[in-house]
Amino acid sequence: MHILEFVRTAFSLKSTLRSGWVLSDIPHPETVAEHSFGVAALCLLWPDIKGLNKDKMLKMAILHEICEVITGDIVFENGIYVNNERNVEKVSKEHEAIETLFSKLDNETLKQLVLEFLEQKSPESRFVKGVDKIEMLIQTMIYEKKAPPGVLDQFWLNSEKYLKERGMEEYYNCLLQARNNSEFKCKHNQINVFKDILKLKNVQKSAWRLKDVRNPESIASHSFGISLLSLVVPLPNNINREKLVRMAIVHEIGKLLSGDSICETGRFINQQKCKLKVESEICSLQQILPEPMYKKCGSLSAEYLQQKTIIAKYLKQLDRLEVVIQSLFYEKFCNSELCDEFWNNANMHIKDKTLRKYFEYLLNQRNRRS
CATH class of the missing domain: 1.10.3210.10 (Hypothetical protein af1432)
Structure with missing residues (x-):
């Protein structure tokens, strides 16, 4: 590993x-x-x-x-x-x-x-x-x-x-x-x-803030994490690394205006809230970026939000892996049970064989530590 x-x-x-x-x-x-x-x-x-x-x-x-x-x-x-x-x-x-x-x-x-x-x-x-x-x-x-x-x-x-x-x-x-x-x-x-x-x-990740994590990371910090992962993990043959890296960098810039809202709690998904969240973030992208930038970069973020393409769905799995890696760090300073929903969420959604192997390795480390 x-x-x-x-x-x-x-x-x-x-x-x-x-x-x-x-x-x-x-x-x-x-x-x-x-x-x-x-x-x-x-x-x-x-x-x-x-x-x-x-x-x-x-x-x-x-x-x-x-x-x-x-x-x-x-x-x-x-x-x-x-x-x-x-x-x-x-x-x-x-x-x-x-x-x-x-x-x-x-x-x-x-x-x-x-x-x-x-x-x-x-x-x-x-x-x-x-x-x-x-x-x-x-x-x-x-x-x-x-x-x-x-x-x-x-x-x-x-x-x-x-x-x-x-x-x-x-x-x-x-x-x-x-x-x-x-x-x-x-x-x-x-x-x-x-x-x-x-x-x-300056936009904090809501998932950590709602768990009362001290000094929760920002959207920028999280985006660095997922961009780094997109650079180094072995990819399936149907995923283009260059596009994946670009999508990882901009995948959450729509939250600049809409904020980081939560529509998932462990296995429970509020479909209506998720739909409104996606619409709000895409609207934010169109407000933030001039048309040439939106066509070149904002559209990648919109593609990720809509979750209709293979690469967008793969990046979503990578996003969940990034969250549990960060969770291991925060769990040193808070009650690990507060973070169970992130692990349950990742366990349910990470399907790629390589990412699954990484997740199970991290989960095993977490279980040994507790």
């Missing part, structure tokens, strides 16, 4: 806070998992660029901070100032972490993608790094509403050089102008959409 070991290790990014915000005394800062979701979502929604492989960039975006599972979020820059000694230490630790992590996964392709991002030599890796900085600047503007003036200036100074080097200075200038107007509106509408999508970091 090396894949599950890798995934459960990577899930610690859901509780790893971004060091830059912590050191700046930002209250309740985002996690590394939420940031990784943000970068992946922005890469997906970004207009296609000739010569760049988008599916490669999506995988890279999901995994680009995976080393921090072992190294933590090492800060070696402060604005334009670089601590070279600390940077050398960071690079060394990251390469060691890659060897350790991927020895559990045995997936050379994904390992090389992470190395490619760290080396910053390919067009795709440089673009993802640019999007990483744009995502950080949007988050900076959100935090600046509550932070003392000037505290987060270093993030602007840091990002400017990266975006200029990557031919993305136009977006930096657009964000800088938006920073200086009270409405936080940018002339590039895609940036305004990105800002809305990142609000999923």
Whole structure:
């Protein structure tokens, strides 16, 4: 079960806070998992660029901070100032972490993608790094509403050089102008959409909140988890991994406006409530995304919600597997009986042979622990 070991290790990014915000005394800062979701979502929604492989960039975006599972979020820059000694230490630790992590996964392709991002030599890796900085600047503007003036200036100074080097200075200038107007509106509408999508970091998963779980994960954190699973699990022959990854990234963005409503409790399903939930989320998608983005990405989320295609039904099983993996973590801190319905739900719906094997392994671990 090396894949599950890798995934459960990577899930610690859901509780790893971004060091830059912590050191700046930002209250309740985002996690590394939420940031990784943000970068992946922005890469997906970004207009296609000739010569760049988008599916490669999506995988890279999901995994680009995976080393921090072992190294933590090492800060070696402060604005334009670089601590070279600390940077050398960071690079060394990251390469060691890659060897350790991927020895559990045995997936050379994904390992090389992470190395490619760290080396910053390919067009795709440089673009993802640019999007990483744009995502950080949007988050900076959100935090600046509550932070003392000037505290987060270093993030602007840091990002400017990266975006200029990557031919993305136009977006930096657009964000800088938006920073200086009270409405936080940018002339590039895609940036305004990105800002809305990142609000999923603040939408808690209702299933955990209703169980009184302390600090329940967000929709963004959960979406990172299912996106990671979609990258690493062996797939049936009739499932296209590239489409699965794209669908996983956007599968819950409709909850940005509709909220995370519950229509299932264990084996009991409120059909009418589920129907209204689907309609509400699809309506939200159409409001959030401009038509070109909806056709390319929002339609994938709608396909998932409607549960009529083989790939949508498979992703739903993957979603239930993700929930029980997360449940094992939360059960360390709460009464495990409160989470029984998630296990019953997964037990009833996970049919794929490989996913079933993973579920039974996790269930056995849970039973041994109790």
